[in-house]
Amino acid sequence: MSKGLTEKVIAFLIDLDGVLYDDNQPIPGAAEAIARLREKGYPFRFATNTTMRCRASLRRKLAGFGIEVNEDEIFSAPVAAARYLRGQGRPRVFLLLTKDAQRDFAGLEITDQQPDFVVMGDMGREVNATLLNKAFRLLLGGAEFIALQKNRYWKTAEGLTLDAGPFVVALEYATGQPARVIGKPSPDFFQLAVDDLGVPPAQVAMIGDDIEVDVGGAQRAGLKGILVRTGRFRETDLQSEIEPDGVIDSIADLMEYV
Amino acid sequence: MSKGLTEKVIAFLIDLDGVLYDDNQPIPGAAEAIARLREKGYPFRFATNTTMRCRASLRRKLAGFGIEVNEDEIFSAPVAAARYLRGQGRPRVFLLLTKDAQRDFAGLEITDQQPDFVVMGDMGREVNATLLNKAFRLLLGGAEFIALQKNRYWKTAEGLTLDAGPFVVALEYATGQPARVIGKPSPDFFQLAVDDLGVPPAQVAMIGDDIEVDVGGAQRAGLKGILVRTGRFRETDLQSEIEPDGVIDSIADLMEYV
Numbered sequence: 001m002s003k004g005l006t007e008k009v010i011a012f013l014i015d016l017d018g019v020l021y022d023d024n025q026p027i028p029g030a031a032e033a034i035a036r037l038r039e040k041g042y043p044f045r046f047a048t049n050t051t052m053r054c055r056a057s058l059r060r061k062l063a064g065f066g067i068e069v070n071e072d073e074i075f076s077a078p079v080a081a082a083r084y085l086r087g088q089g090r091p092r093v094f095l096l097l098t099k100d101a102q103r104d105f106a107g108l109e110i111t112d113q114q115p116d117f118v119v120m121g122d123m124g125r126e127v128n129a130t131l132l133n134k135a136f137r138l139l140l141g142g143a144e145f146i147a148l149q150k151n152r153y154w155k156t157a158e159g160l161t162l163d164a165g166p167f168v169v170a171l172e173y174a175t176g177q178p179a180r181v182i183g184k185p186s187p188d189f190f191q192l193a194v195d196d197l198g199v200p201p202a203q204v205a206m207i208g209d210d211i212e213v214d215v216g217g218a219q220r221a222g223l224k225g226i227l228v229r230t231g232r233f234r235e236t237d238l239q240s241e242i243e244p245d246g247v248i249d250s251i252a253d254l255m256e257y258v
Numbered sequence: 259m260s261k262g263l264t265e266k267v268i269a270f271l272i273d274l275d276g277v278l279y280d281d282n283q284p285i286p287g288a289a290e291a292i293a294r295l296r297e298k299g300y301p302f303r304f305a306t307n308t309t310m311r312c313r314a315s316l317r318r319k320l321a322g323f324g325i326e327v328n329e330d331e332i333f334s335a336p337v338a339a340a341r342y343l344r345g346q347g348r349p350r351v352f353l354l355l356t357k358d359a360q361r362d363f364a365g366l367e368i369t370d371q372q373p374d375f376v377v378m379g380d381m382g383r384e385v386n387a388t389l390l391n392k393a394f395r396l397l398l399g400g401a402e403f404i405a406l407q408k409n410r411y412w413k414t415a416e417g418l419t420l421d422a423g424p425f426v427v428a429l430e431y432a433t434g435q436p437a438r439v440i441g442k443p444s445p446d447f448f449q450l451a452v453d454d455l456g457v458p459p460a461q462v463a464m465i466g467d468d469i470e471v472d473v474g475g476a477q478r479a480g481l482k483g484i485l486v487r488t489g490r491f492r493e494t495d496l497q498s499e500i501e502p503d504g505v506i507d508s509i510a511d512l513m514e515y516v
Contacts, residue, residue: 125388132424136418161394166428169428170420171424173424173427
């Protein structure tokens with residue numbers, strides 16, 4: 001990564017899983033890098049597609065790794081979706097979300113009677129046929145479909161596990177209507193996060209371990225994309241059509257540039 | 259429908275839902291039409307994508323409508339899939355099916371340990387995250403994916419309800435691998451049914467209420483397709499690109515031609 005890049009960049013979006021921690025282990029130097037950003041006065045947000053936890057739970061998880069953050073520095077897919085919905089007047093909303101993630105939707109009118117929107121994230125083991133049929137009928141009844149993300153699967157203690165994406169495409173197939181995806185790599189997500197930072201997109205860098213979702217998604221929304229060699233990074237990512245604006249070994253190396 | 263058509267046709271495939279019964283009511287004249295076919299010595303099979311019931315249950319359901327059939331006259335998607343699997347050596351099979359539908363797979367080795375095939379049909383309320391994750395991991399482990407059908411939804415007492423299709427596409431999306439679909443309109447289904455009849459495809463007519471699945475599917479497999487104006491039939495079906503070989507008001511009218 002060139003020093004020139006970070007001279008133009010004045011704010012950061014930082015992915016969580018694979019960048020700050022990996023398999024429930026913190027990445028060495030992650031806590032120090034975040035402290036350094038804070039000390040130097042760079043605005044930043046943690047930008048994650050995690051949809052099973054509210055921002056309060058994510059803050060506690062990070063604190064467990066010695067990474068101290070404020071709740072309003074966490075910009076997850078549920079937070080982005082709640083922000084989007086609050087911008088749509090006073091919508092009635094049906095949530096296909098864990099109880100924990102539902103906390104980020106406080107203040108919105110949550111209902112299963114003629115909602116304006118059906119919002120779906122990863123429900124883990126809580127997803128079932130009764131809930132999916134209810135959502136299906138509400139969508140047929142005219143509700144708009146918001147997907148927090150369309151990730152295919154992720155790694156849990158049980159092994160590779162279905163994420164929200166398969167259930168989103170199930171309802172898309174049943175209804176014939178595509179969902180509006182709010183999480184990464186949707187431009188909506190990056191725009192909402194940049195609005196939250198109050199900085200022009202071209203001066204914001206997204207730091208992530210996914211060449212497609214983090215780097216490609218950020219670049220399509222007019223941000224810079226910096227790839228780390230931790231998490232799901234593989235050397236073949238560097239042969240992708242997507243060219244990162246910078247590549248660093250880990251988040252710890254950000255300290256050399258800021 | 260012309261008399262000429264039925265002179266060439268010497269055997270029939272007959273859809274159940276929408277042709278013999280509708281909303282749990284028998285179609286008037288259906289029982290008599292089946293009795294007439296039998297009396298005249300036409301071989302026939304009942305060809306249905308229903309995947310929640312085994313053929314023994316379907317026989318009892320038809321008997322409740324006064325339609326007496328033998329189990330081996332019922333050629334459902336589960337029966338077709340079991341037939342297909344029995345032709346694949348001695349496969350190990352994992353079933354995502356109701357207990358009732360699993361009865362049609364008797365004699366196959368059913369296991370959740372390194373199966374050769376994962377077979378999915380409509381599980382109704384029995385489908386859940388644990389089962390779907392298990393199937394997902396078995397597919398990643400190398401099992402082939404067999405879908406009994408990919409219907410989007412169907413009508414139950416509760417209203418429009420998700421069928422097998424949405425859950426099939428969920429697993430296709432998660433694994434990146436398409437399923438082999440055995441039920442209508444797959445050519446595999448019609449070929450297996452025609453093999454069961456022991457009659458050349460060109461001399462078999464499929465009678466159904468779905469212009470696309472029944473008529474189009476049959477024609478693509480080299481059979482004739484006869485459309486009935488009961489069940490899900492709508493007049494606009496006759497403007498479809500698919501041209502039925504015959505159209506009759508209901509299964510009762512078949513008696514004029516045989």
